[in-house]
Amino acid sequence: MSHHQNYDPKLREVIQKFPKAELHCHLDGSLRPDTLFDLAKQNNVNIPYENKNDLMEFLRFEKGESLEVFLKKFDLTLSVLQTPDALERVAYELAEDASAENIKWLEVRYSPILHVNNDMGTVDNLEAVIRGLKKAEMDFGIRGGVIICGMRSISPDISYNLAELAVAYKNRGVVGFDLAGPEENYPAKDHENAFRLVLKNNINITIHAGEAYGPESIHQAVHYCGAHRIGHGTRLTEDGDLLNYINDHRICLEICLTSNVQTGAVQSLKKHPFKYFKDYGLRLCLNTDNRLISNTTLTDELCLAYHTFNLKLKDIKDVLIDGFKSSFMHHRDRVRLIREVSPIMDEMIRDFDKQES
Template sequence: MSTVNPAFVEIVQRMPKADLHCHLDGSLRPSTLLELSAERGLTLPVSTAAALGEWMRVDDARNLEDYLARFDVTLAVMQDAASLERVAHEFVLDAALDGVRYIEARFCPALSVRAGLSLDDVMQAVLRGLARGEKETGTLARVIVCALRSVPWPHAMEMAELAVAYKGKGVVAFDLAGGELGNPASAHALAFDYARAHDLAVTVHAGEGDGPNSIRDALHRCAADRIGHGTRLREDPSLEAYVIDHRIPLEVCPTSNVQTRVVPTFADHPLARYVVMGAVVTINTDNRLMSGLSLTDEYVRCAQHLNFDIDTLAMLAITSFDSAFLPHVERETLRENIAIEIGDLLANAEDIAVTV
């Protein structure tokens, strides 16, 4: 593993980036989680924000399902409108401080109705918080509505209908998340049909908790426009070629994949392979709290463990804007401006080498 010149880290932090795979309920500030838990009389095993941040980072998961169990803690405080708005607002503020100019916040609204909120209440609170953050920082924030693989029908259809109802009002896509093994995306195909019939973009978590057949299911049964993770795509050369040839973006989250045991170490991650082969790949955080990182951290780790130089990271940053679920003209304008800004940043940068 390489050590990193501090100037390199500074350049990466200043580099405009997009985070296309980031869960709202996995990205709370530890201080906010501590405060909201105290307000609700919820007992946590630690009493300081720093200690809570350490405790919430999932380093001991045996699989994806173990990793997902930590969400019970964050969801417990995301059951009223004020808390949801606050979490969404801070979600954008923290992204902006990290050089993120566009972020897609994904979450399952059905998980925040336990205390009596309606699905509309949940959506409106989150959208208010994101809009406040966008107004204050200039970082664009949109929503991807998730359904959960393990929840029986008609849950997925209800989430698809909700996503369509808020299309053009902040929602840009429909997703399927949750425990992947034994819960095929095709079981929810009618929900994806509904989303696509209403011209809403689709992304699917696949190739994380299950193998390449899960990715095939997402692509060919659910018509996914992007694939969340796609880590195990390399196990099927034919499907890998299909994804590359059809320019289907992969929302790659390397640190999370190490935590969920999809790959043994960061250095073993197939991200480098996908880049060399010409796949459309983006680097994302997945869950900033559970993974204990920022998007800058994830980029820097790619330099340390995968030997990506600054030009490769810049290319991947621009690709992330290319893959955003935004209207074409808006996306192209944003991408062009970002490319110019990154070019200027690198032209003026000095001492940005990764040194061993």
């Protein structure tokens, strides 16, 4: 998709060097292809692909695939992520890849309950992921944390257990709580108890909503579950009243362009409501969703937005600043970081404009 377009390399270089935050990135969708093969070998997991090309062919998205087909691809990656070592490694590598595109703050999300096949408990796998991220922070200076995902399609009791885990690891590597998985027939409000617990403990909430289901899904995420951000939210255009509420309360939409086309959340990139949201003044950030499964990077997504919606570098900067503003870090840290990165971006934009003129 995005990567085969011929972007102006100078522009791409500027976008790659911009300091960024990434807030919506799934650990189990973001392995390096080589690592997938490595882990399969180490853990005796049979992968039906001989080499990287076959694998990428399997992962390659065909237009009109259903969400179910899309989610099937995760079975493959989950099969090799059932040991603490594997999780620590992929968390570390994800942070390393992110820091290579100057992501300063990375929020990695995953559901610990999907990694308990080999007698590994949720606490062990969470600690492994946190270890990987901490190691990457020491090596590359990239900061961030884990967002624990409850699963819509798994019982609300499990979501509650995962909420308890988030409470135990607040300020110890966990920065938020999420609800992921299929939206239709699995309403967020069924998981209200988990969100009550998390909110009572002053933990940040982001919820996947309005991707595969209409605006009432976003309504529930905000009004029943107290979401501070919304994952995707592409269907928000259908309810003007709710759109204004989301805008007035600066609830950030975590936009994932490539992924939204893949899952059929939008019919085409051109039809993505990103530009409408941006012109309306909503708070937006751009994200990869899944680096491997969507075969993308944050730089790719930003270049894609730039070209698809005819943006200026200043618009890219605004979206990145919104990302920092909506990150689940403490307000004082956010202010400090934004004051640091904003003039850097301004200068890069000035240099770029000078070269162009």
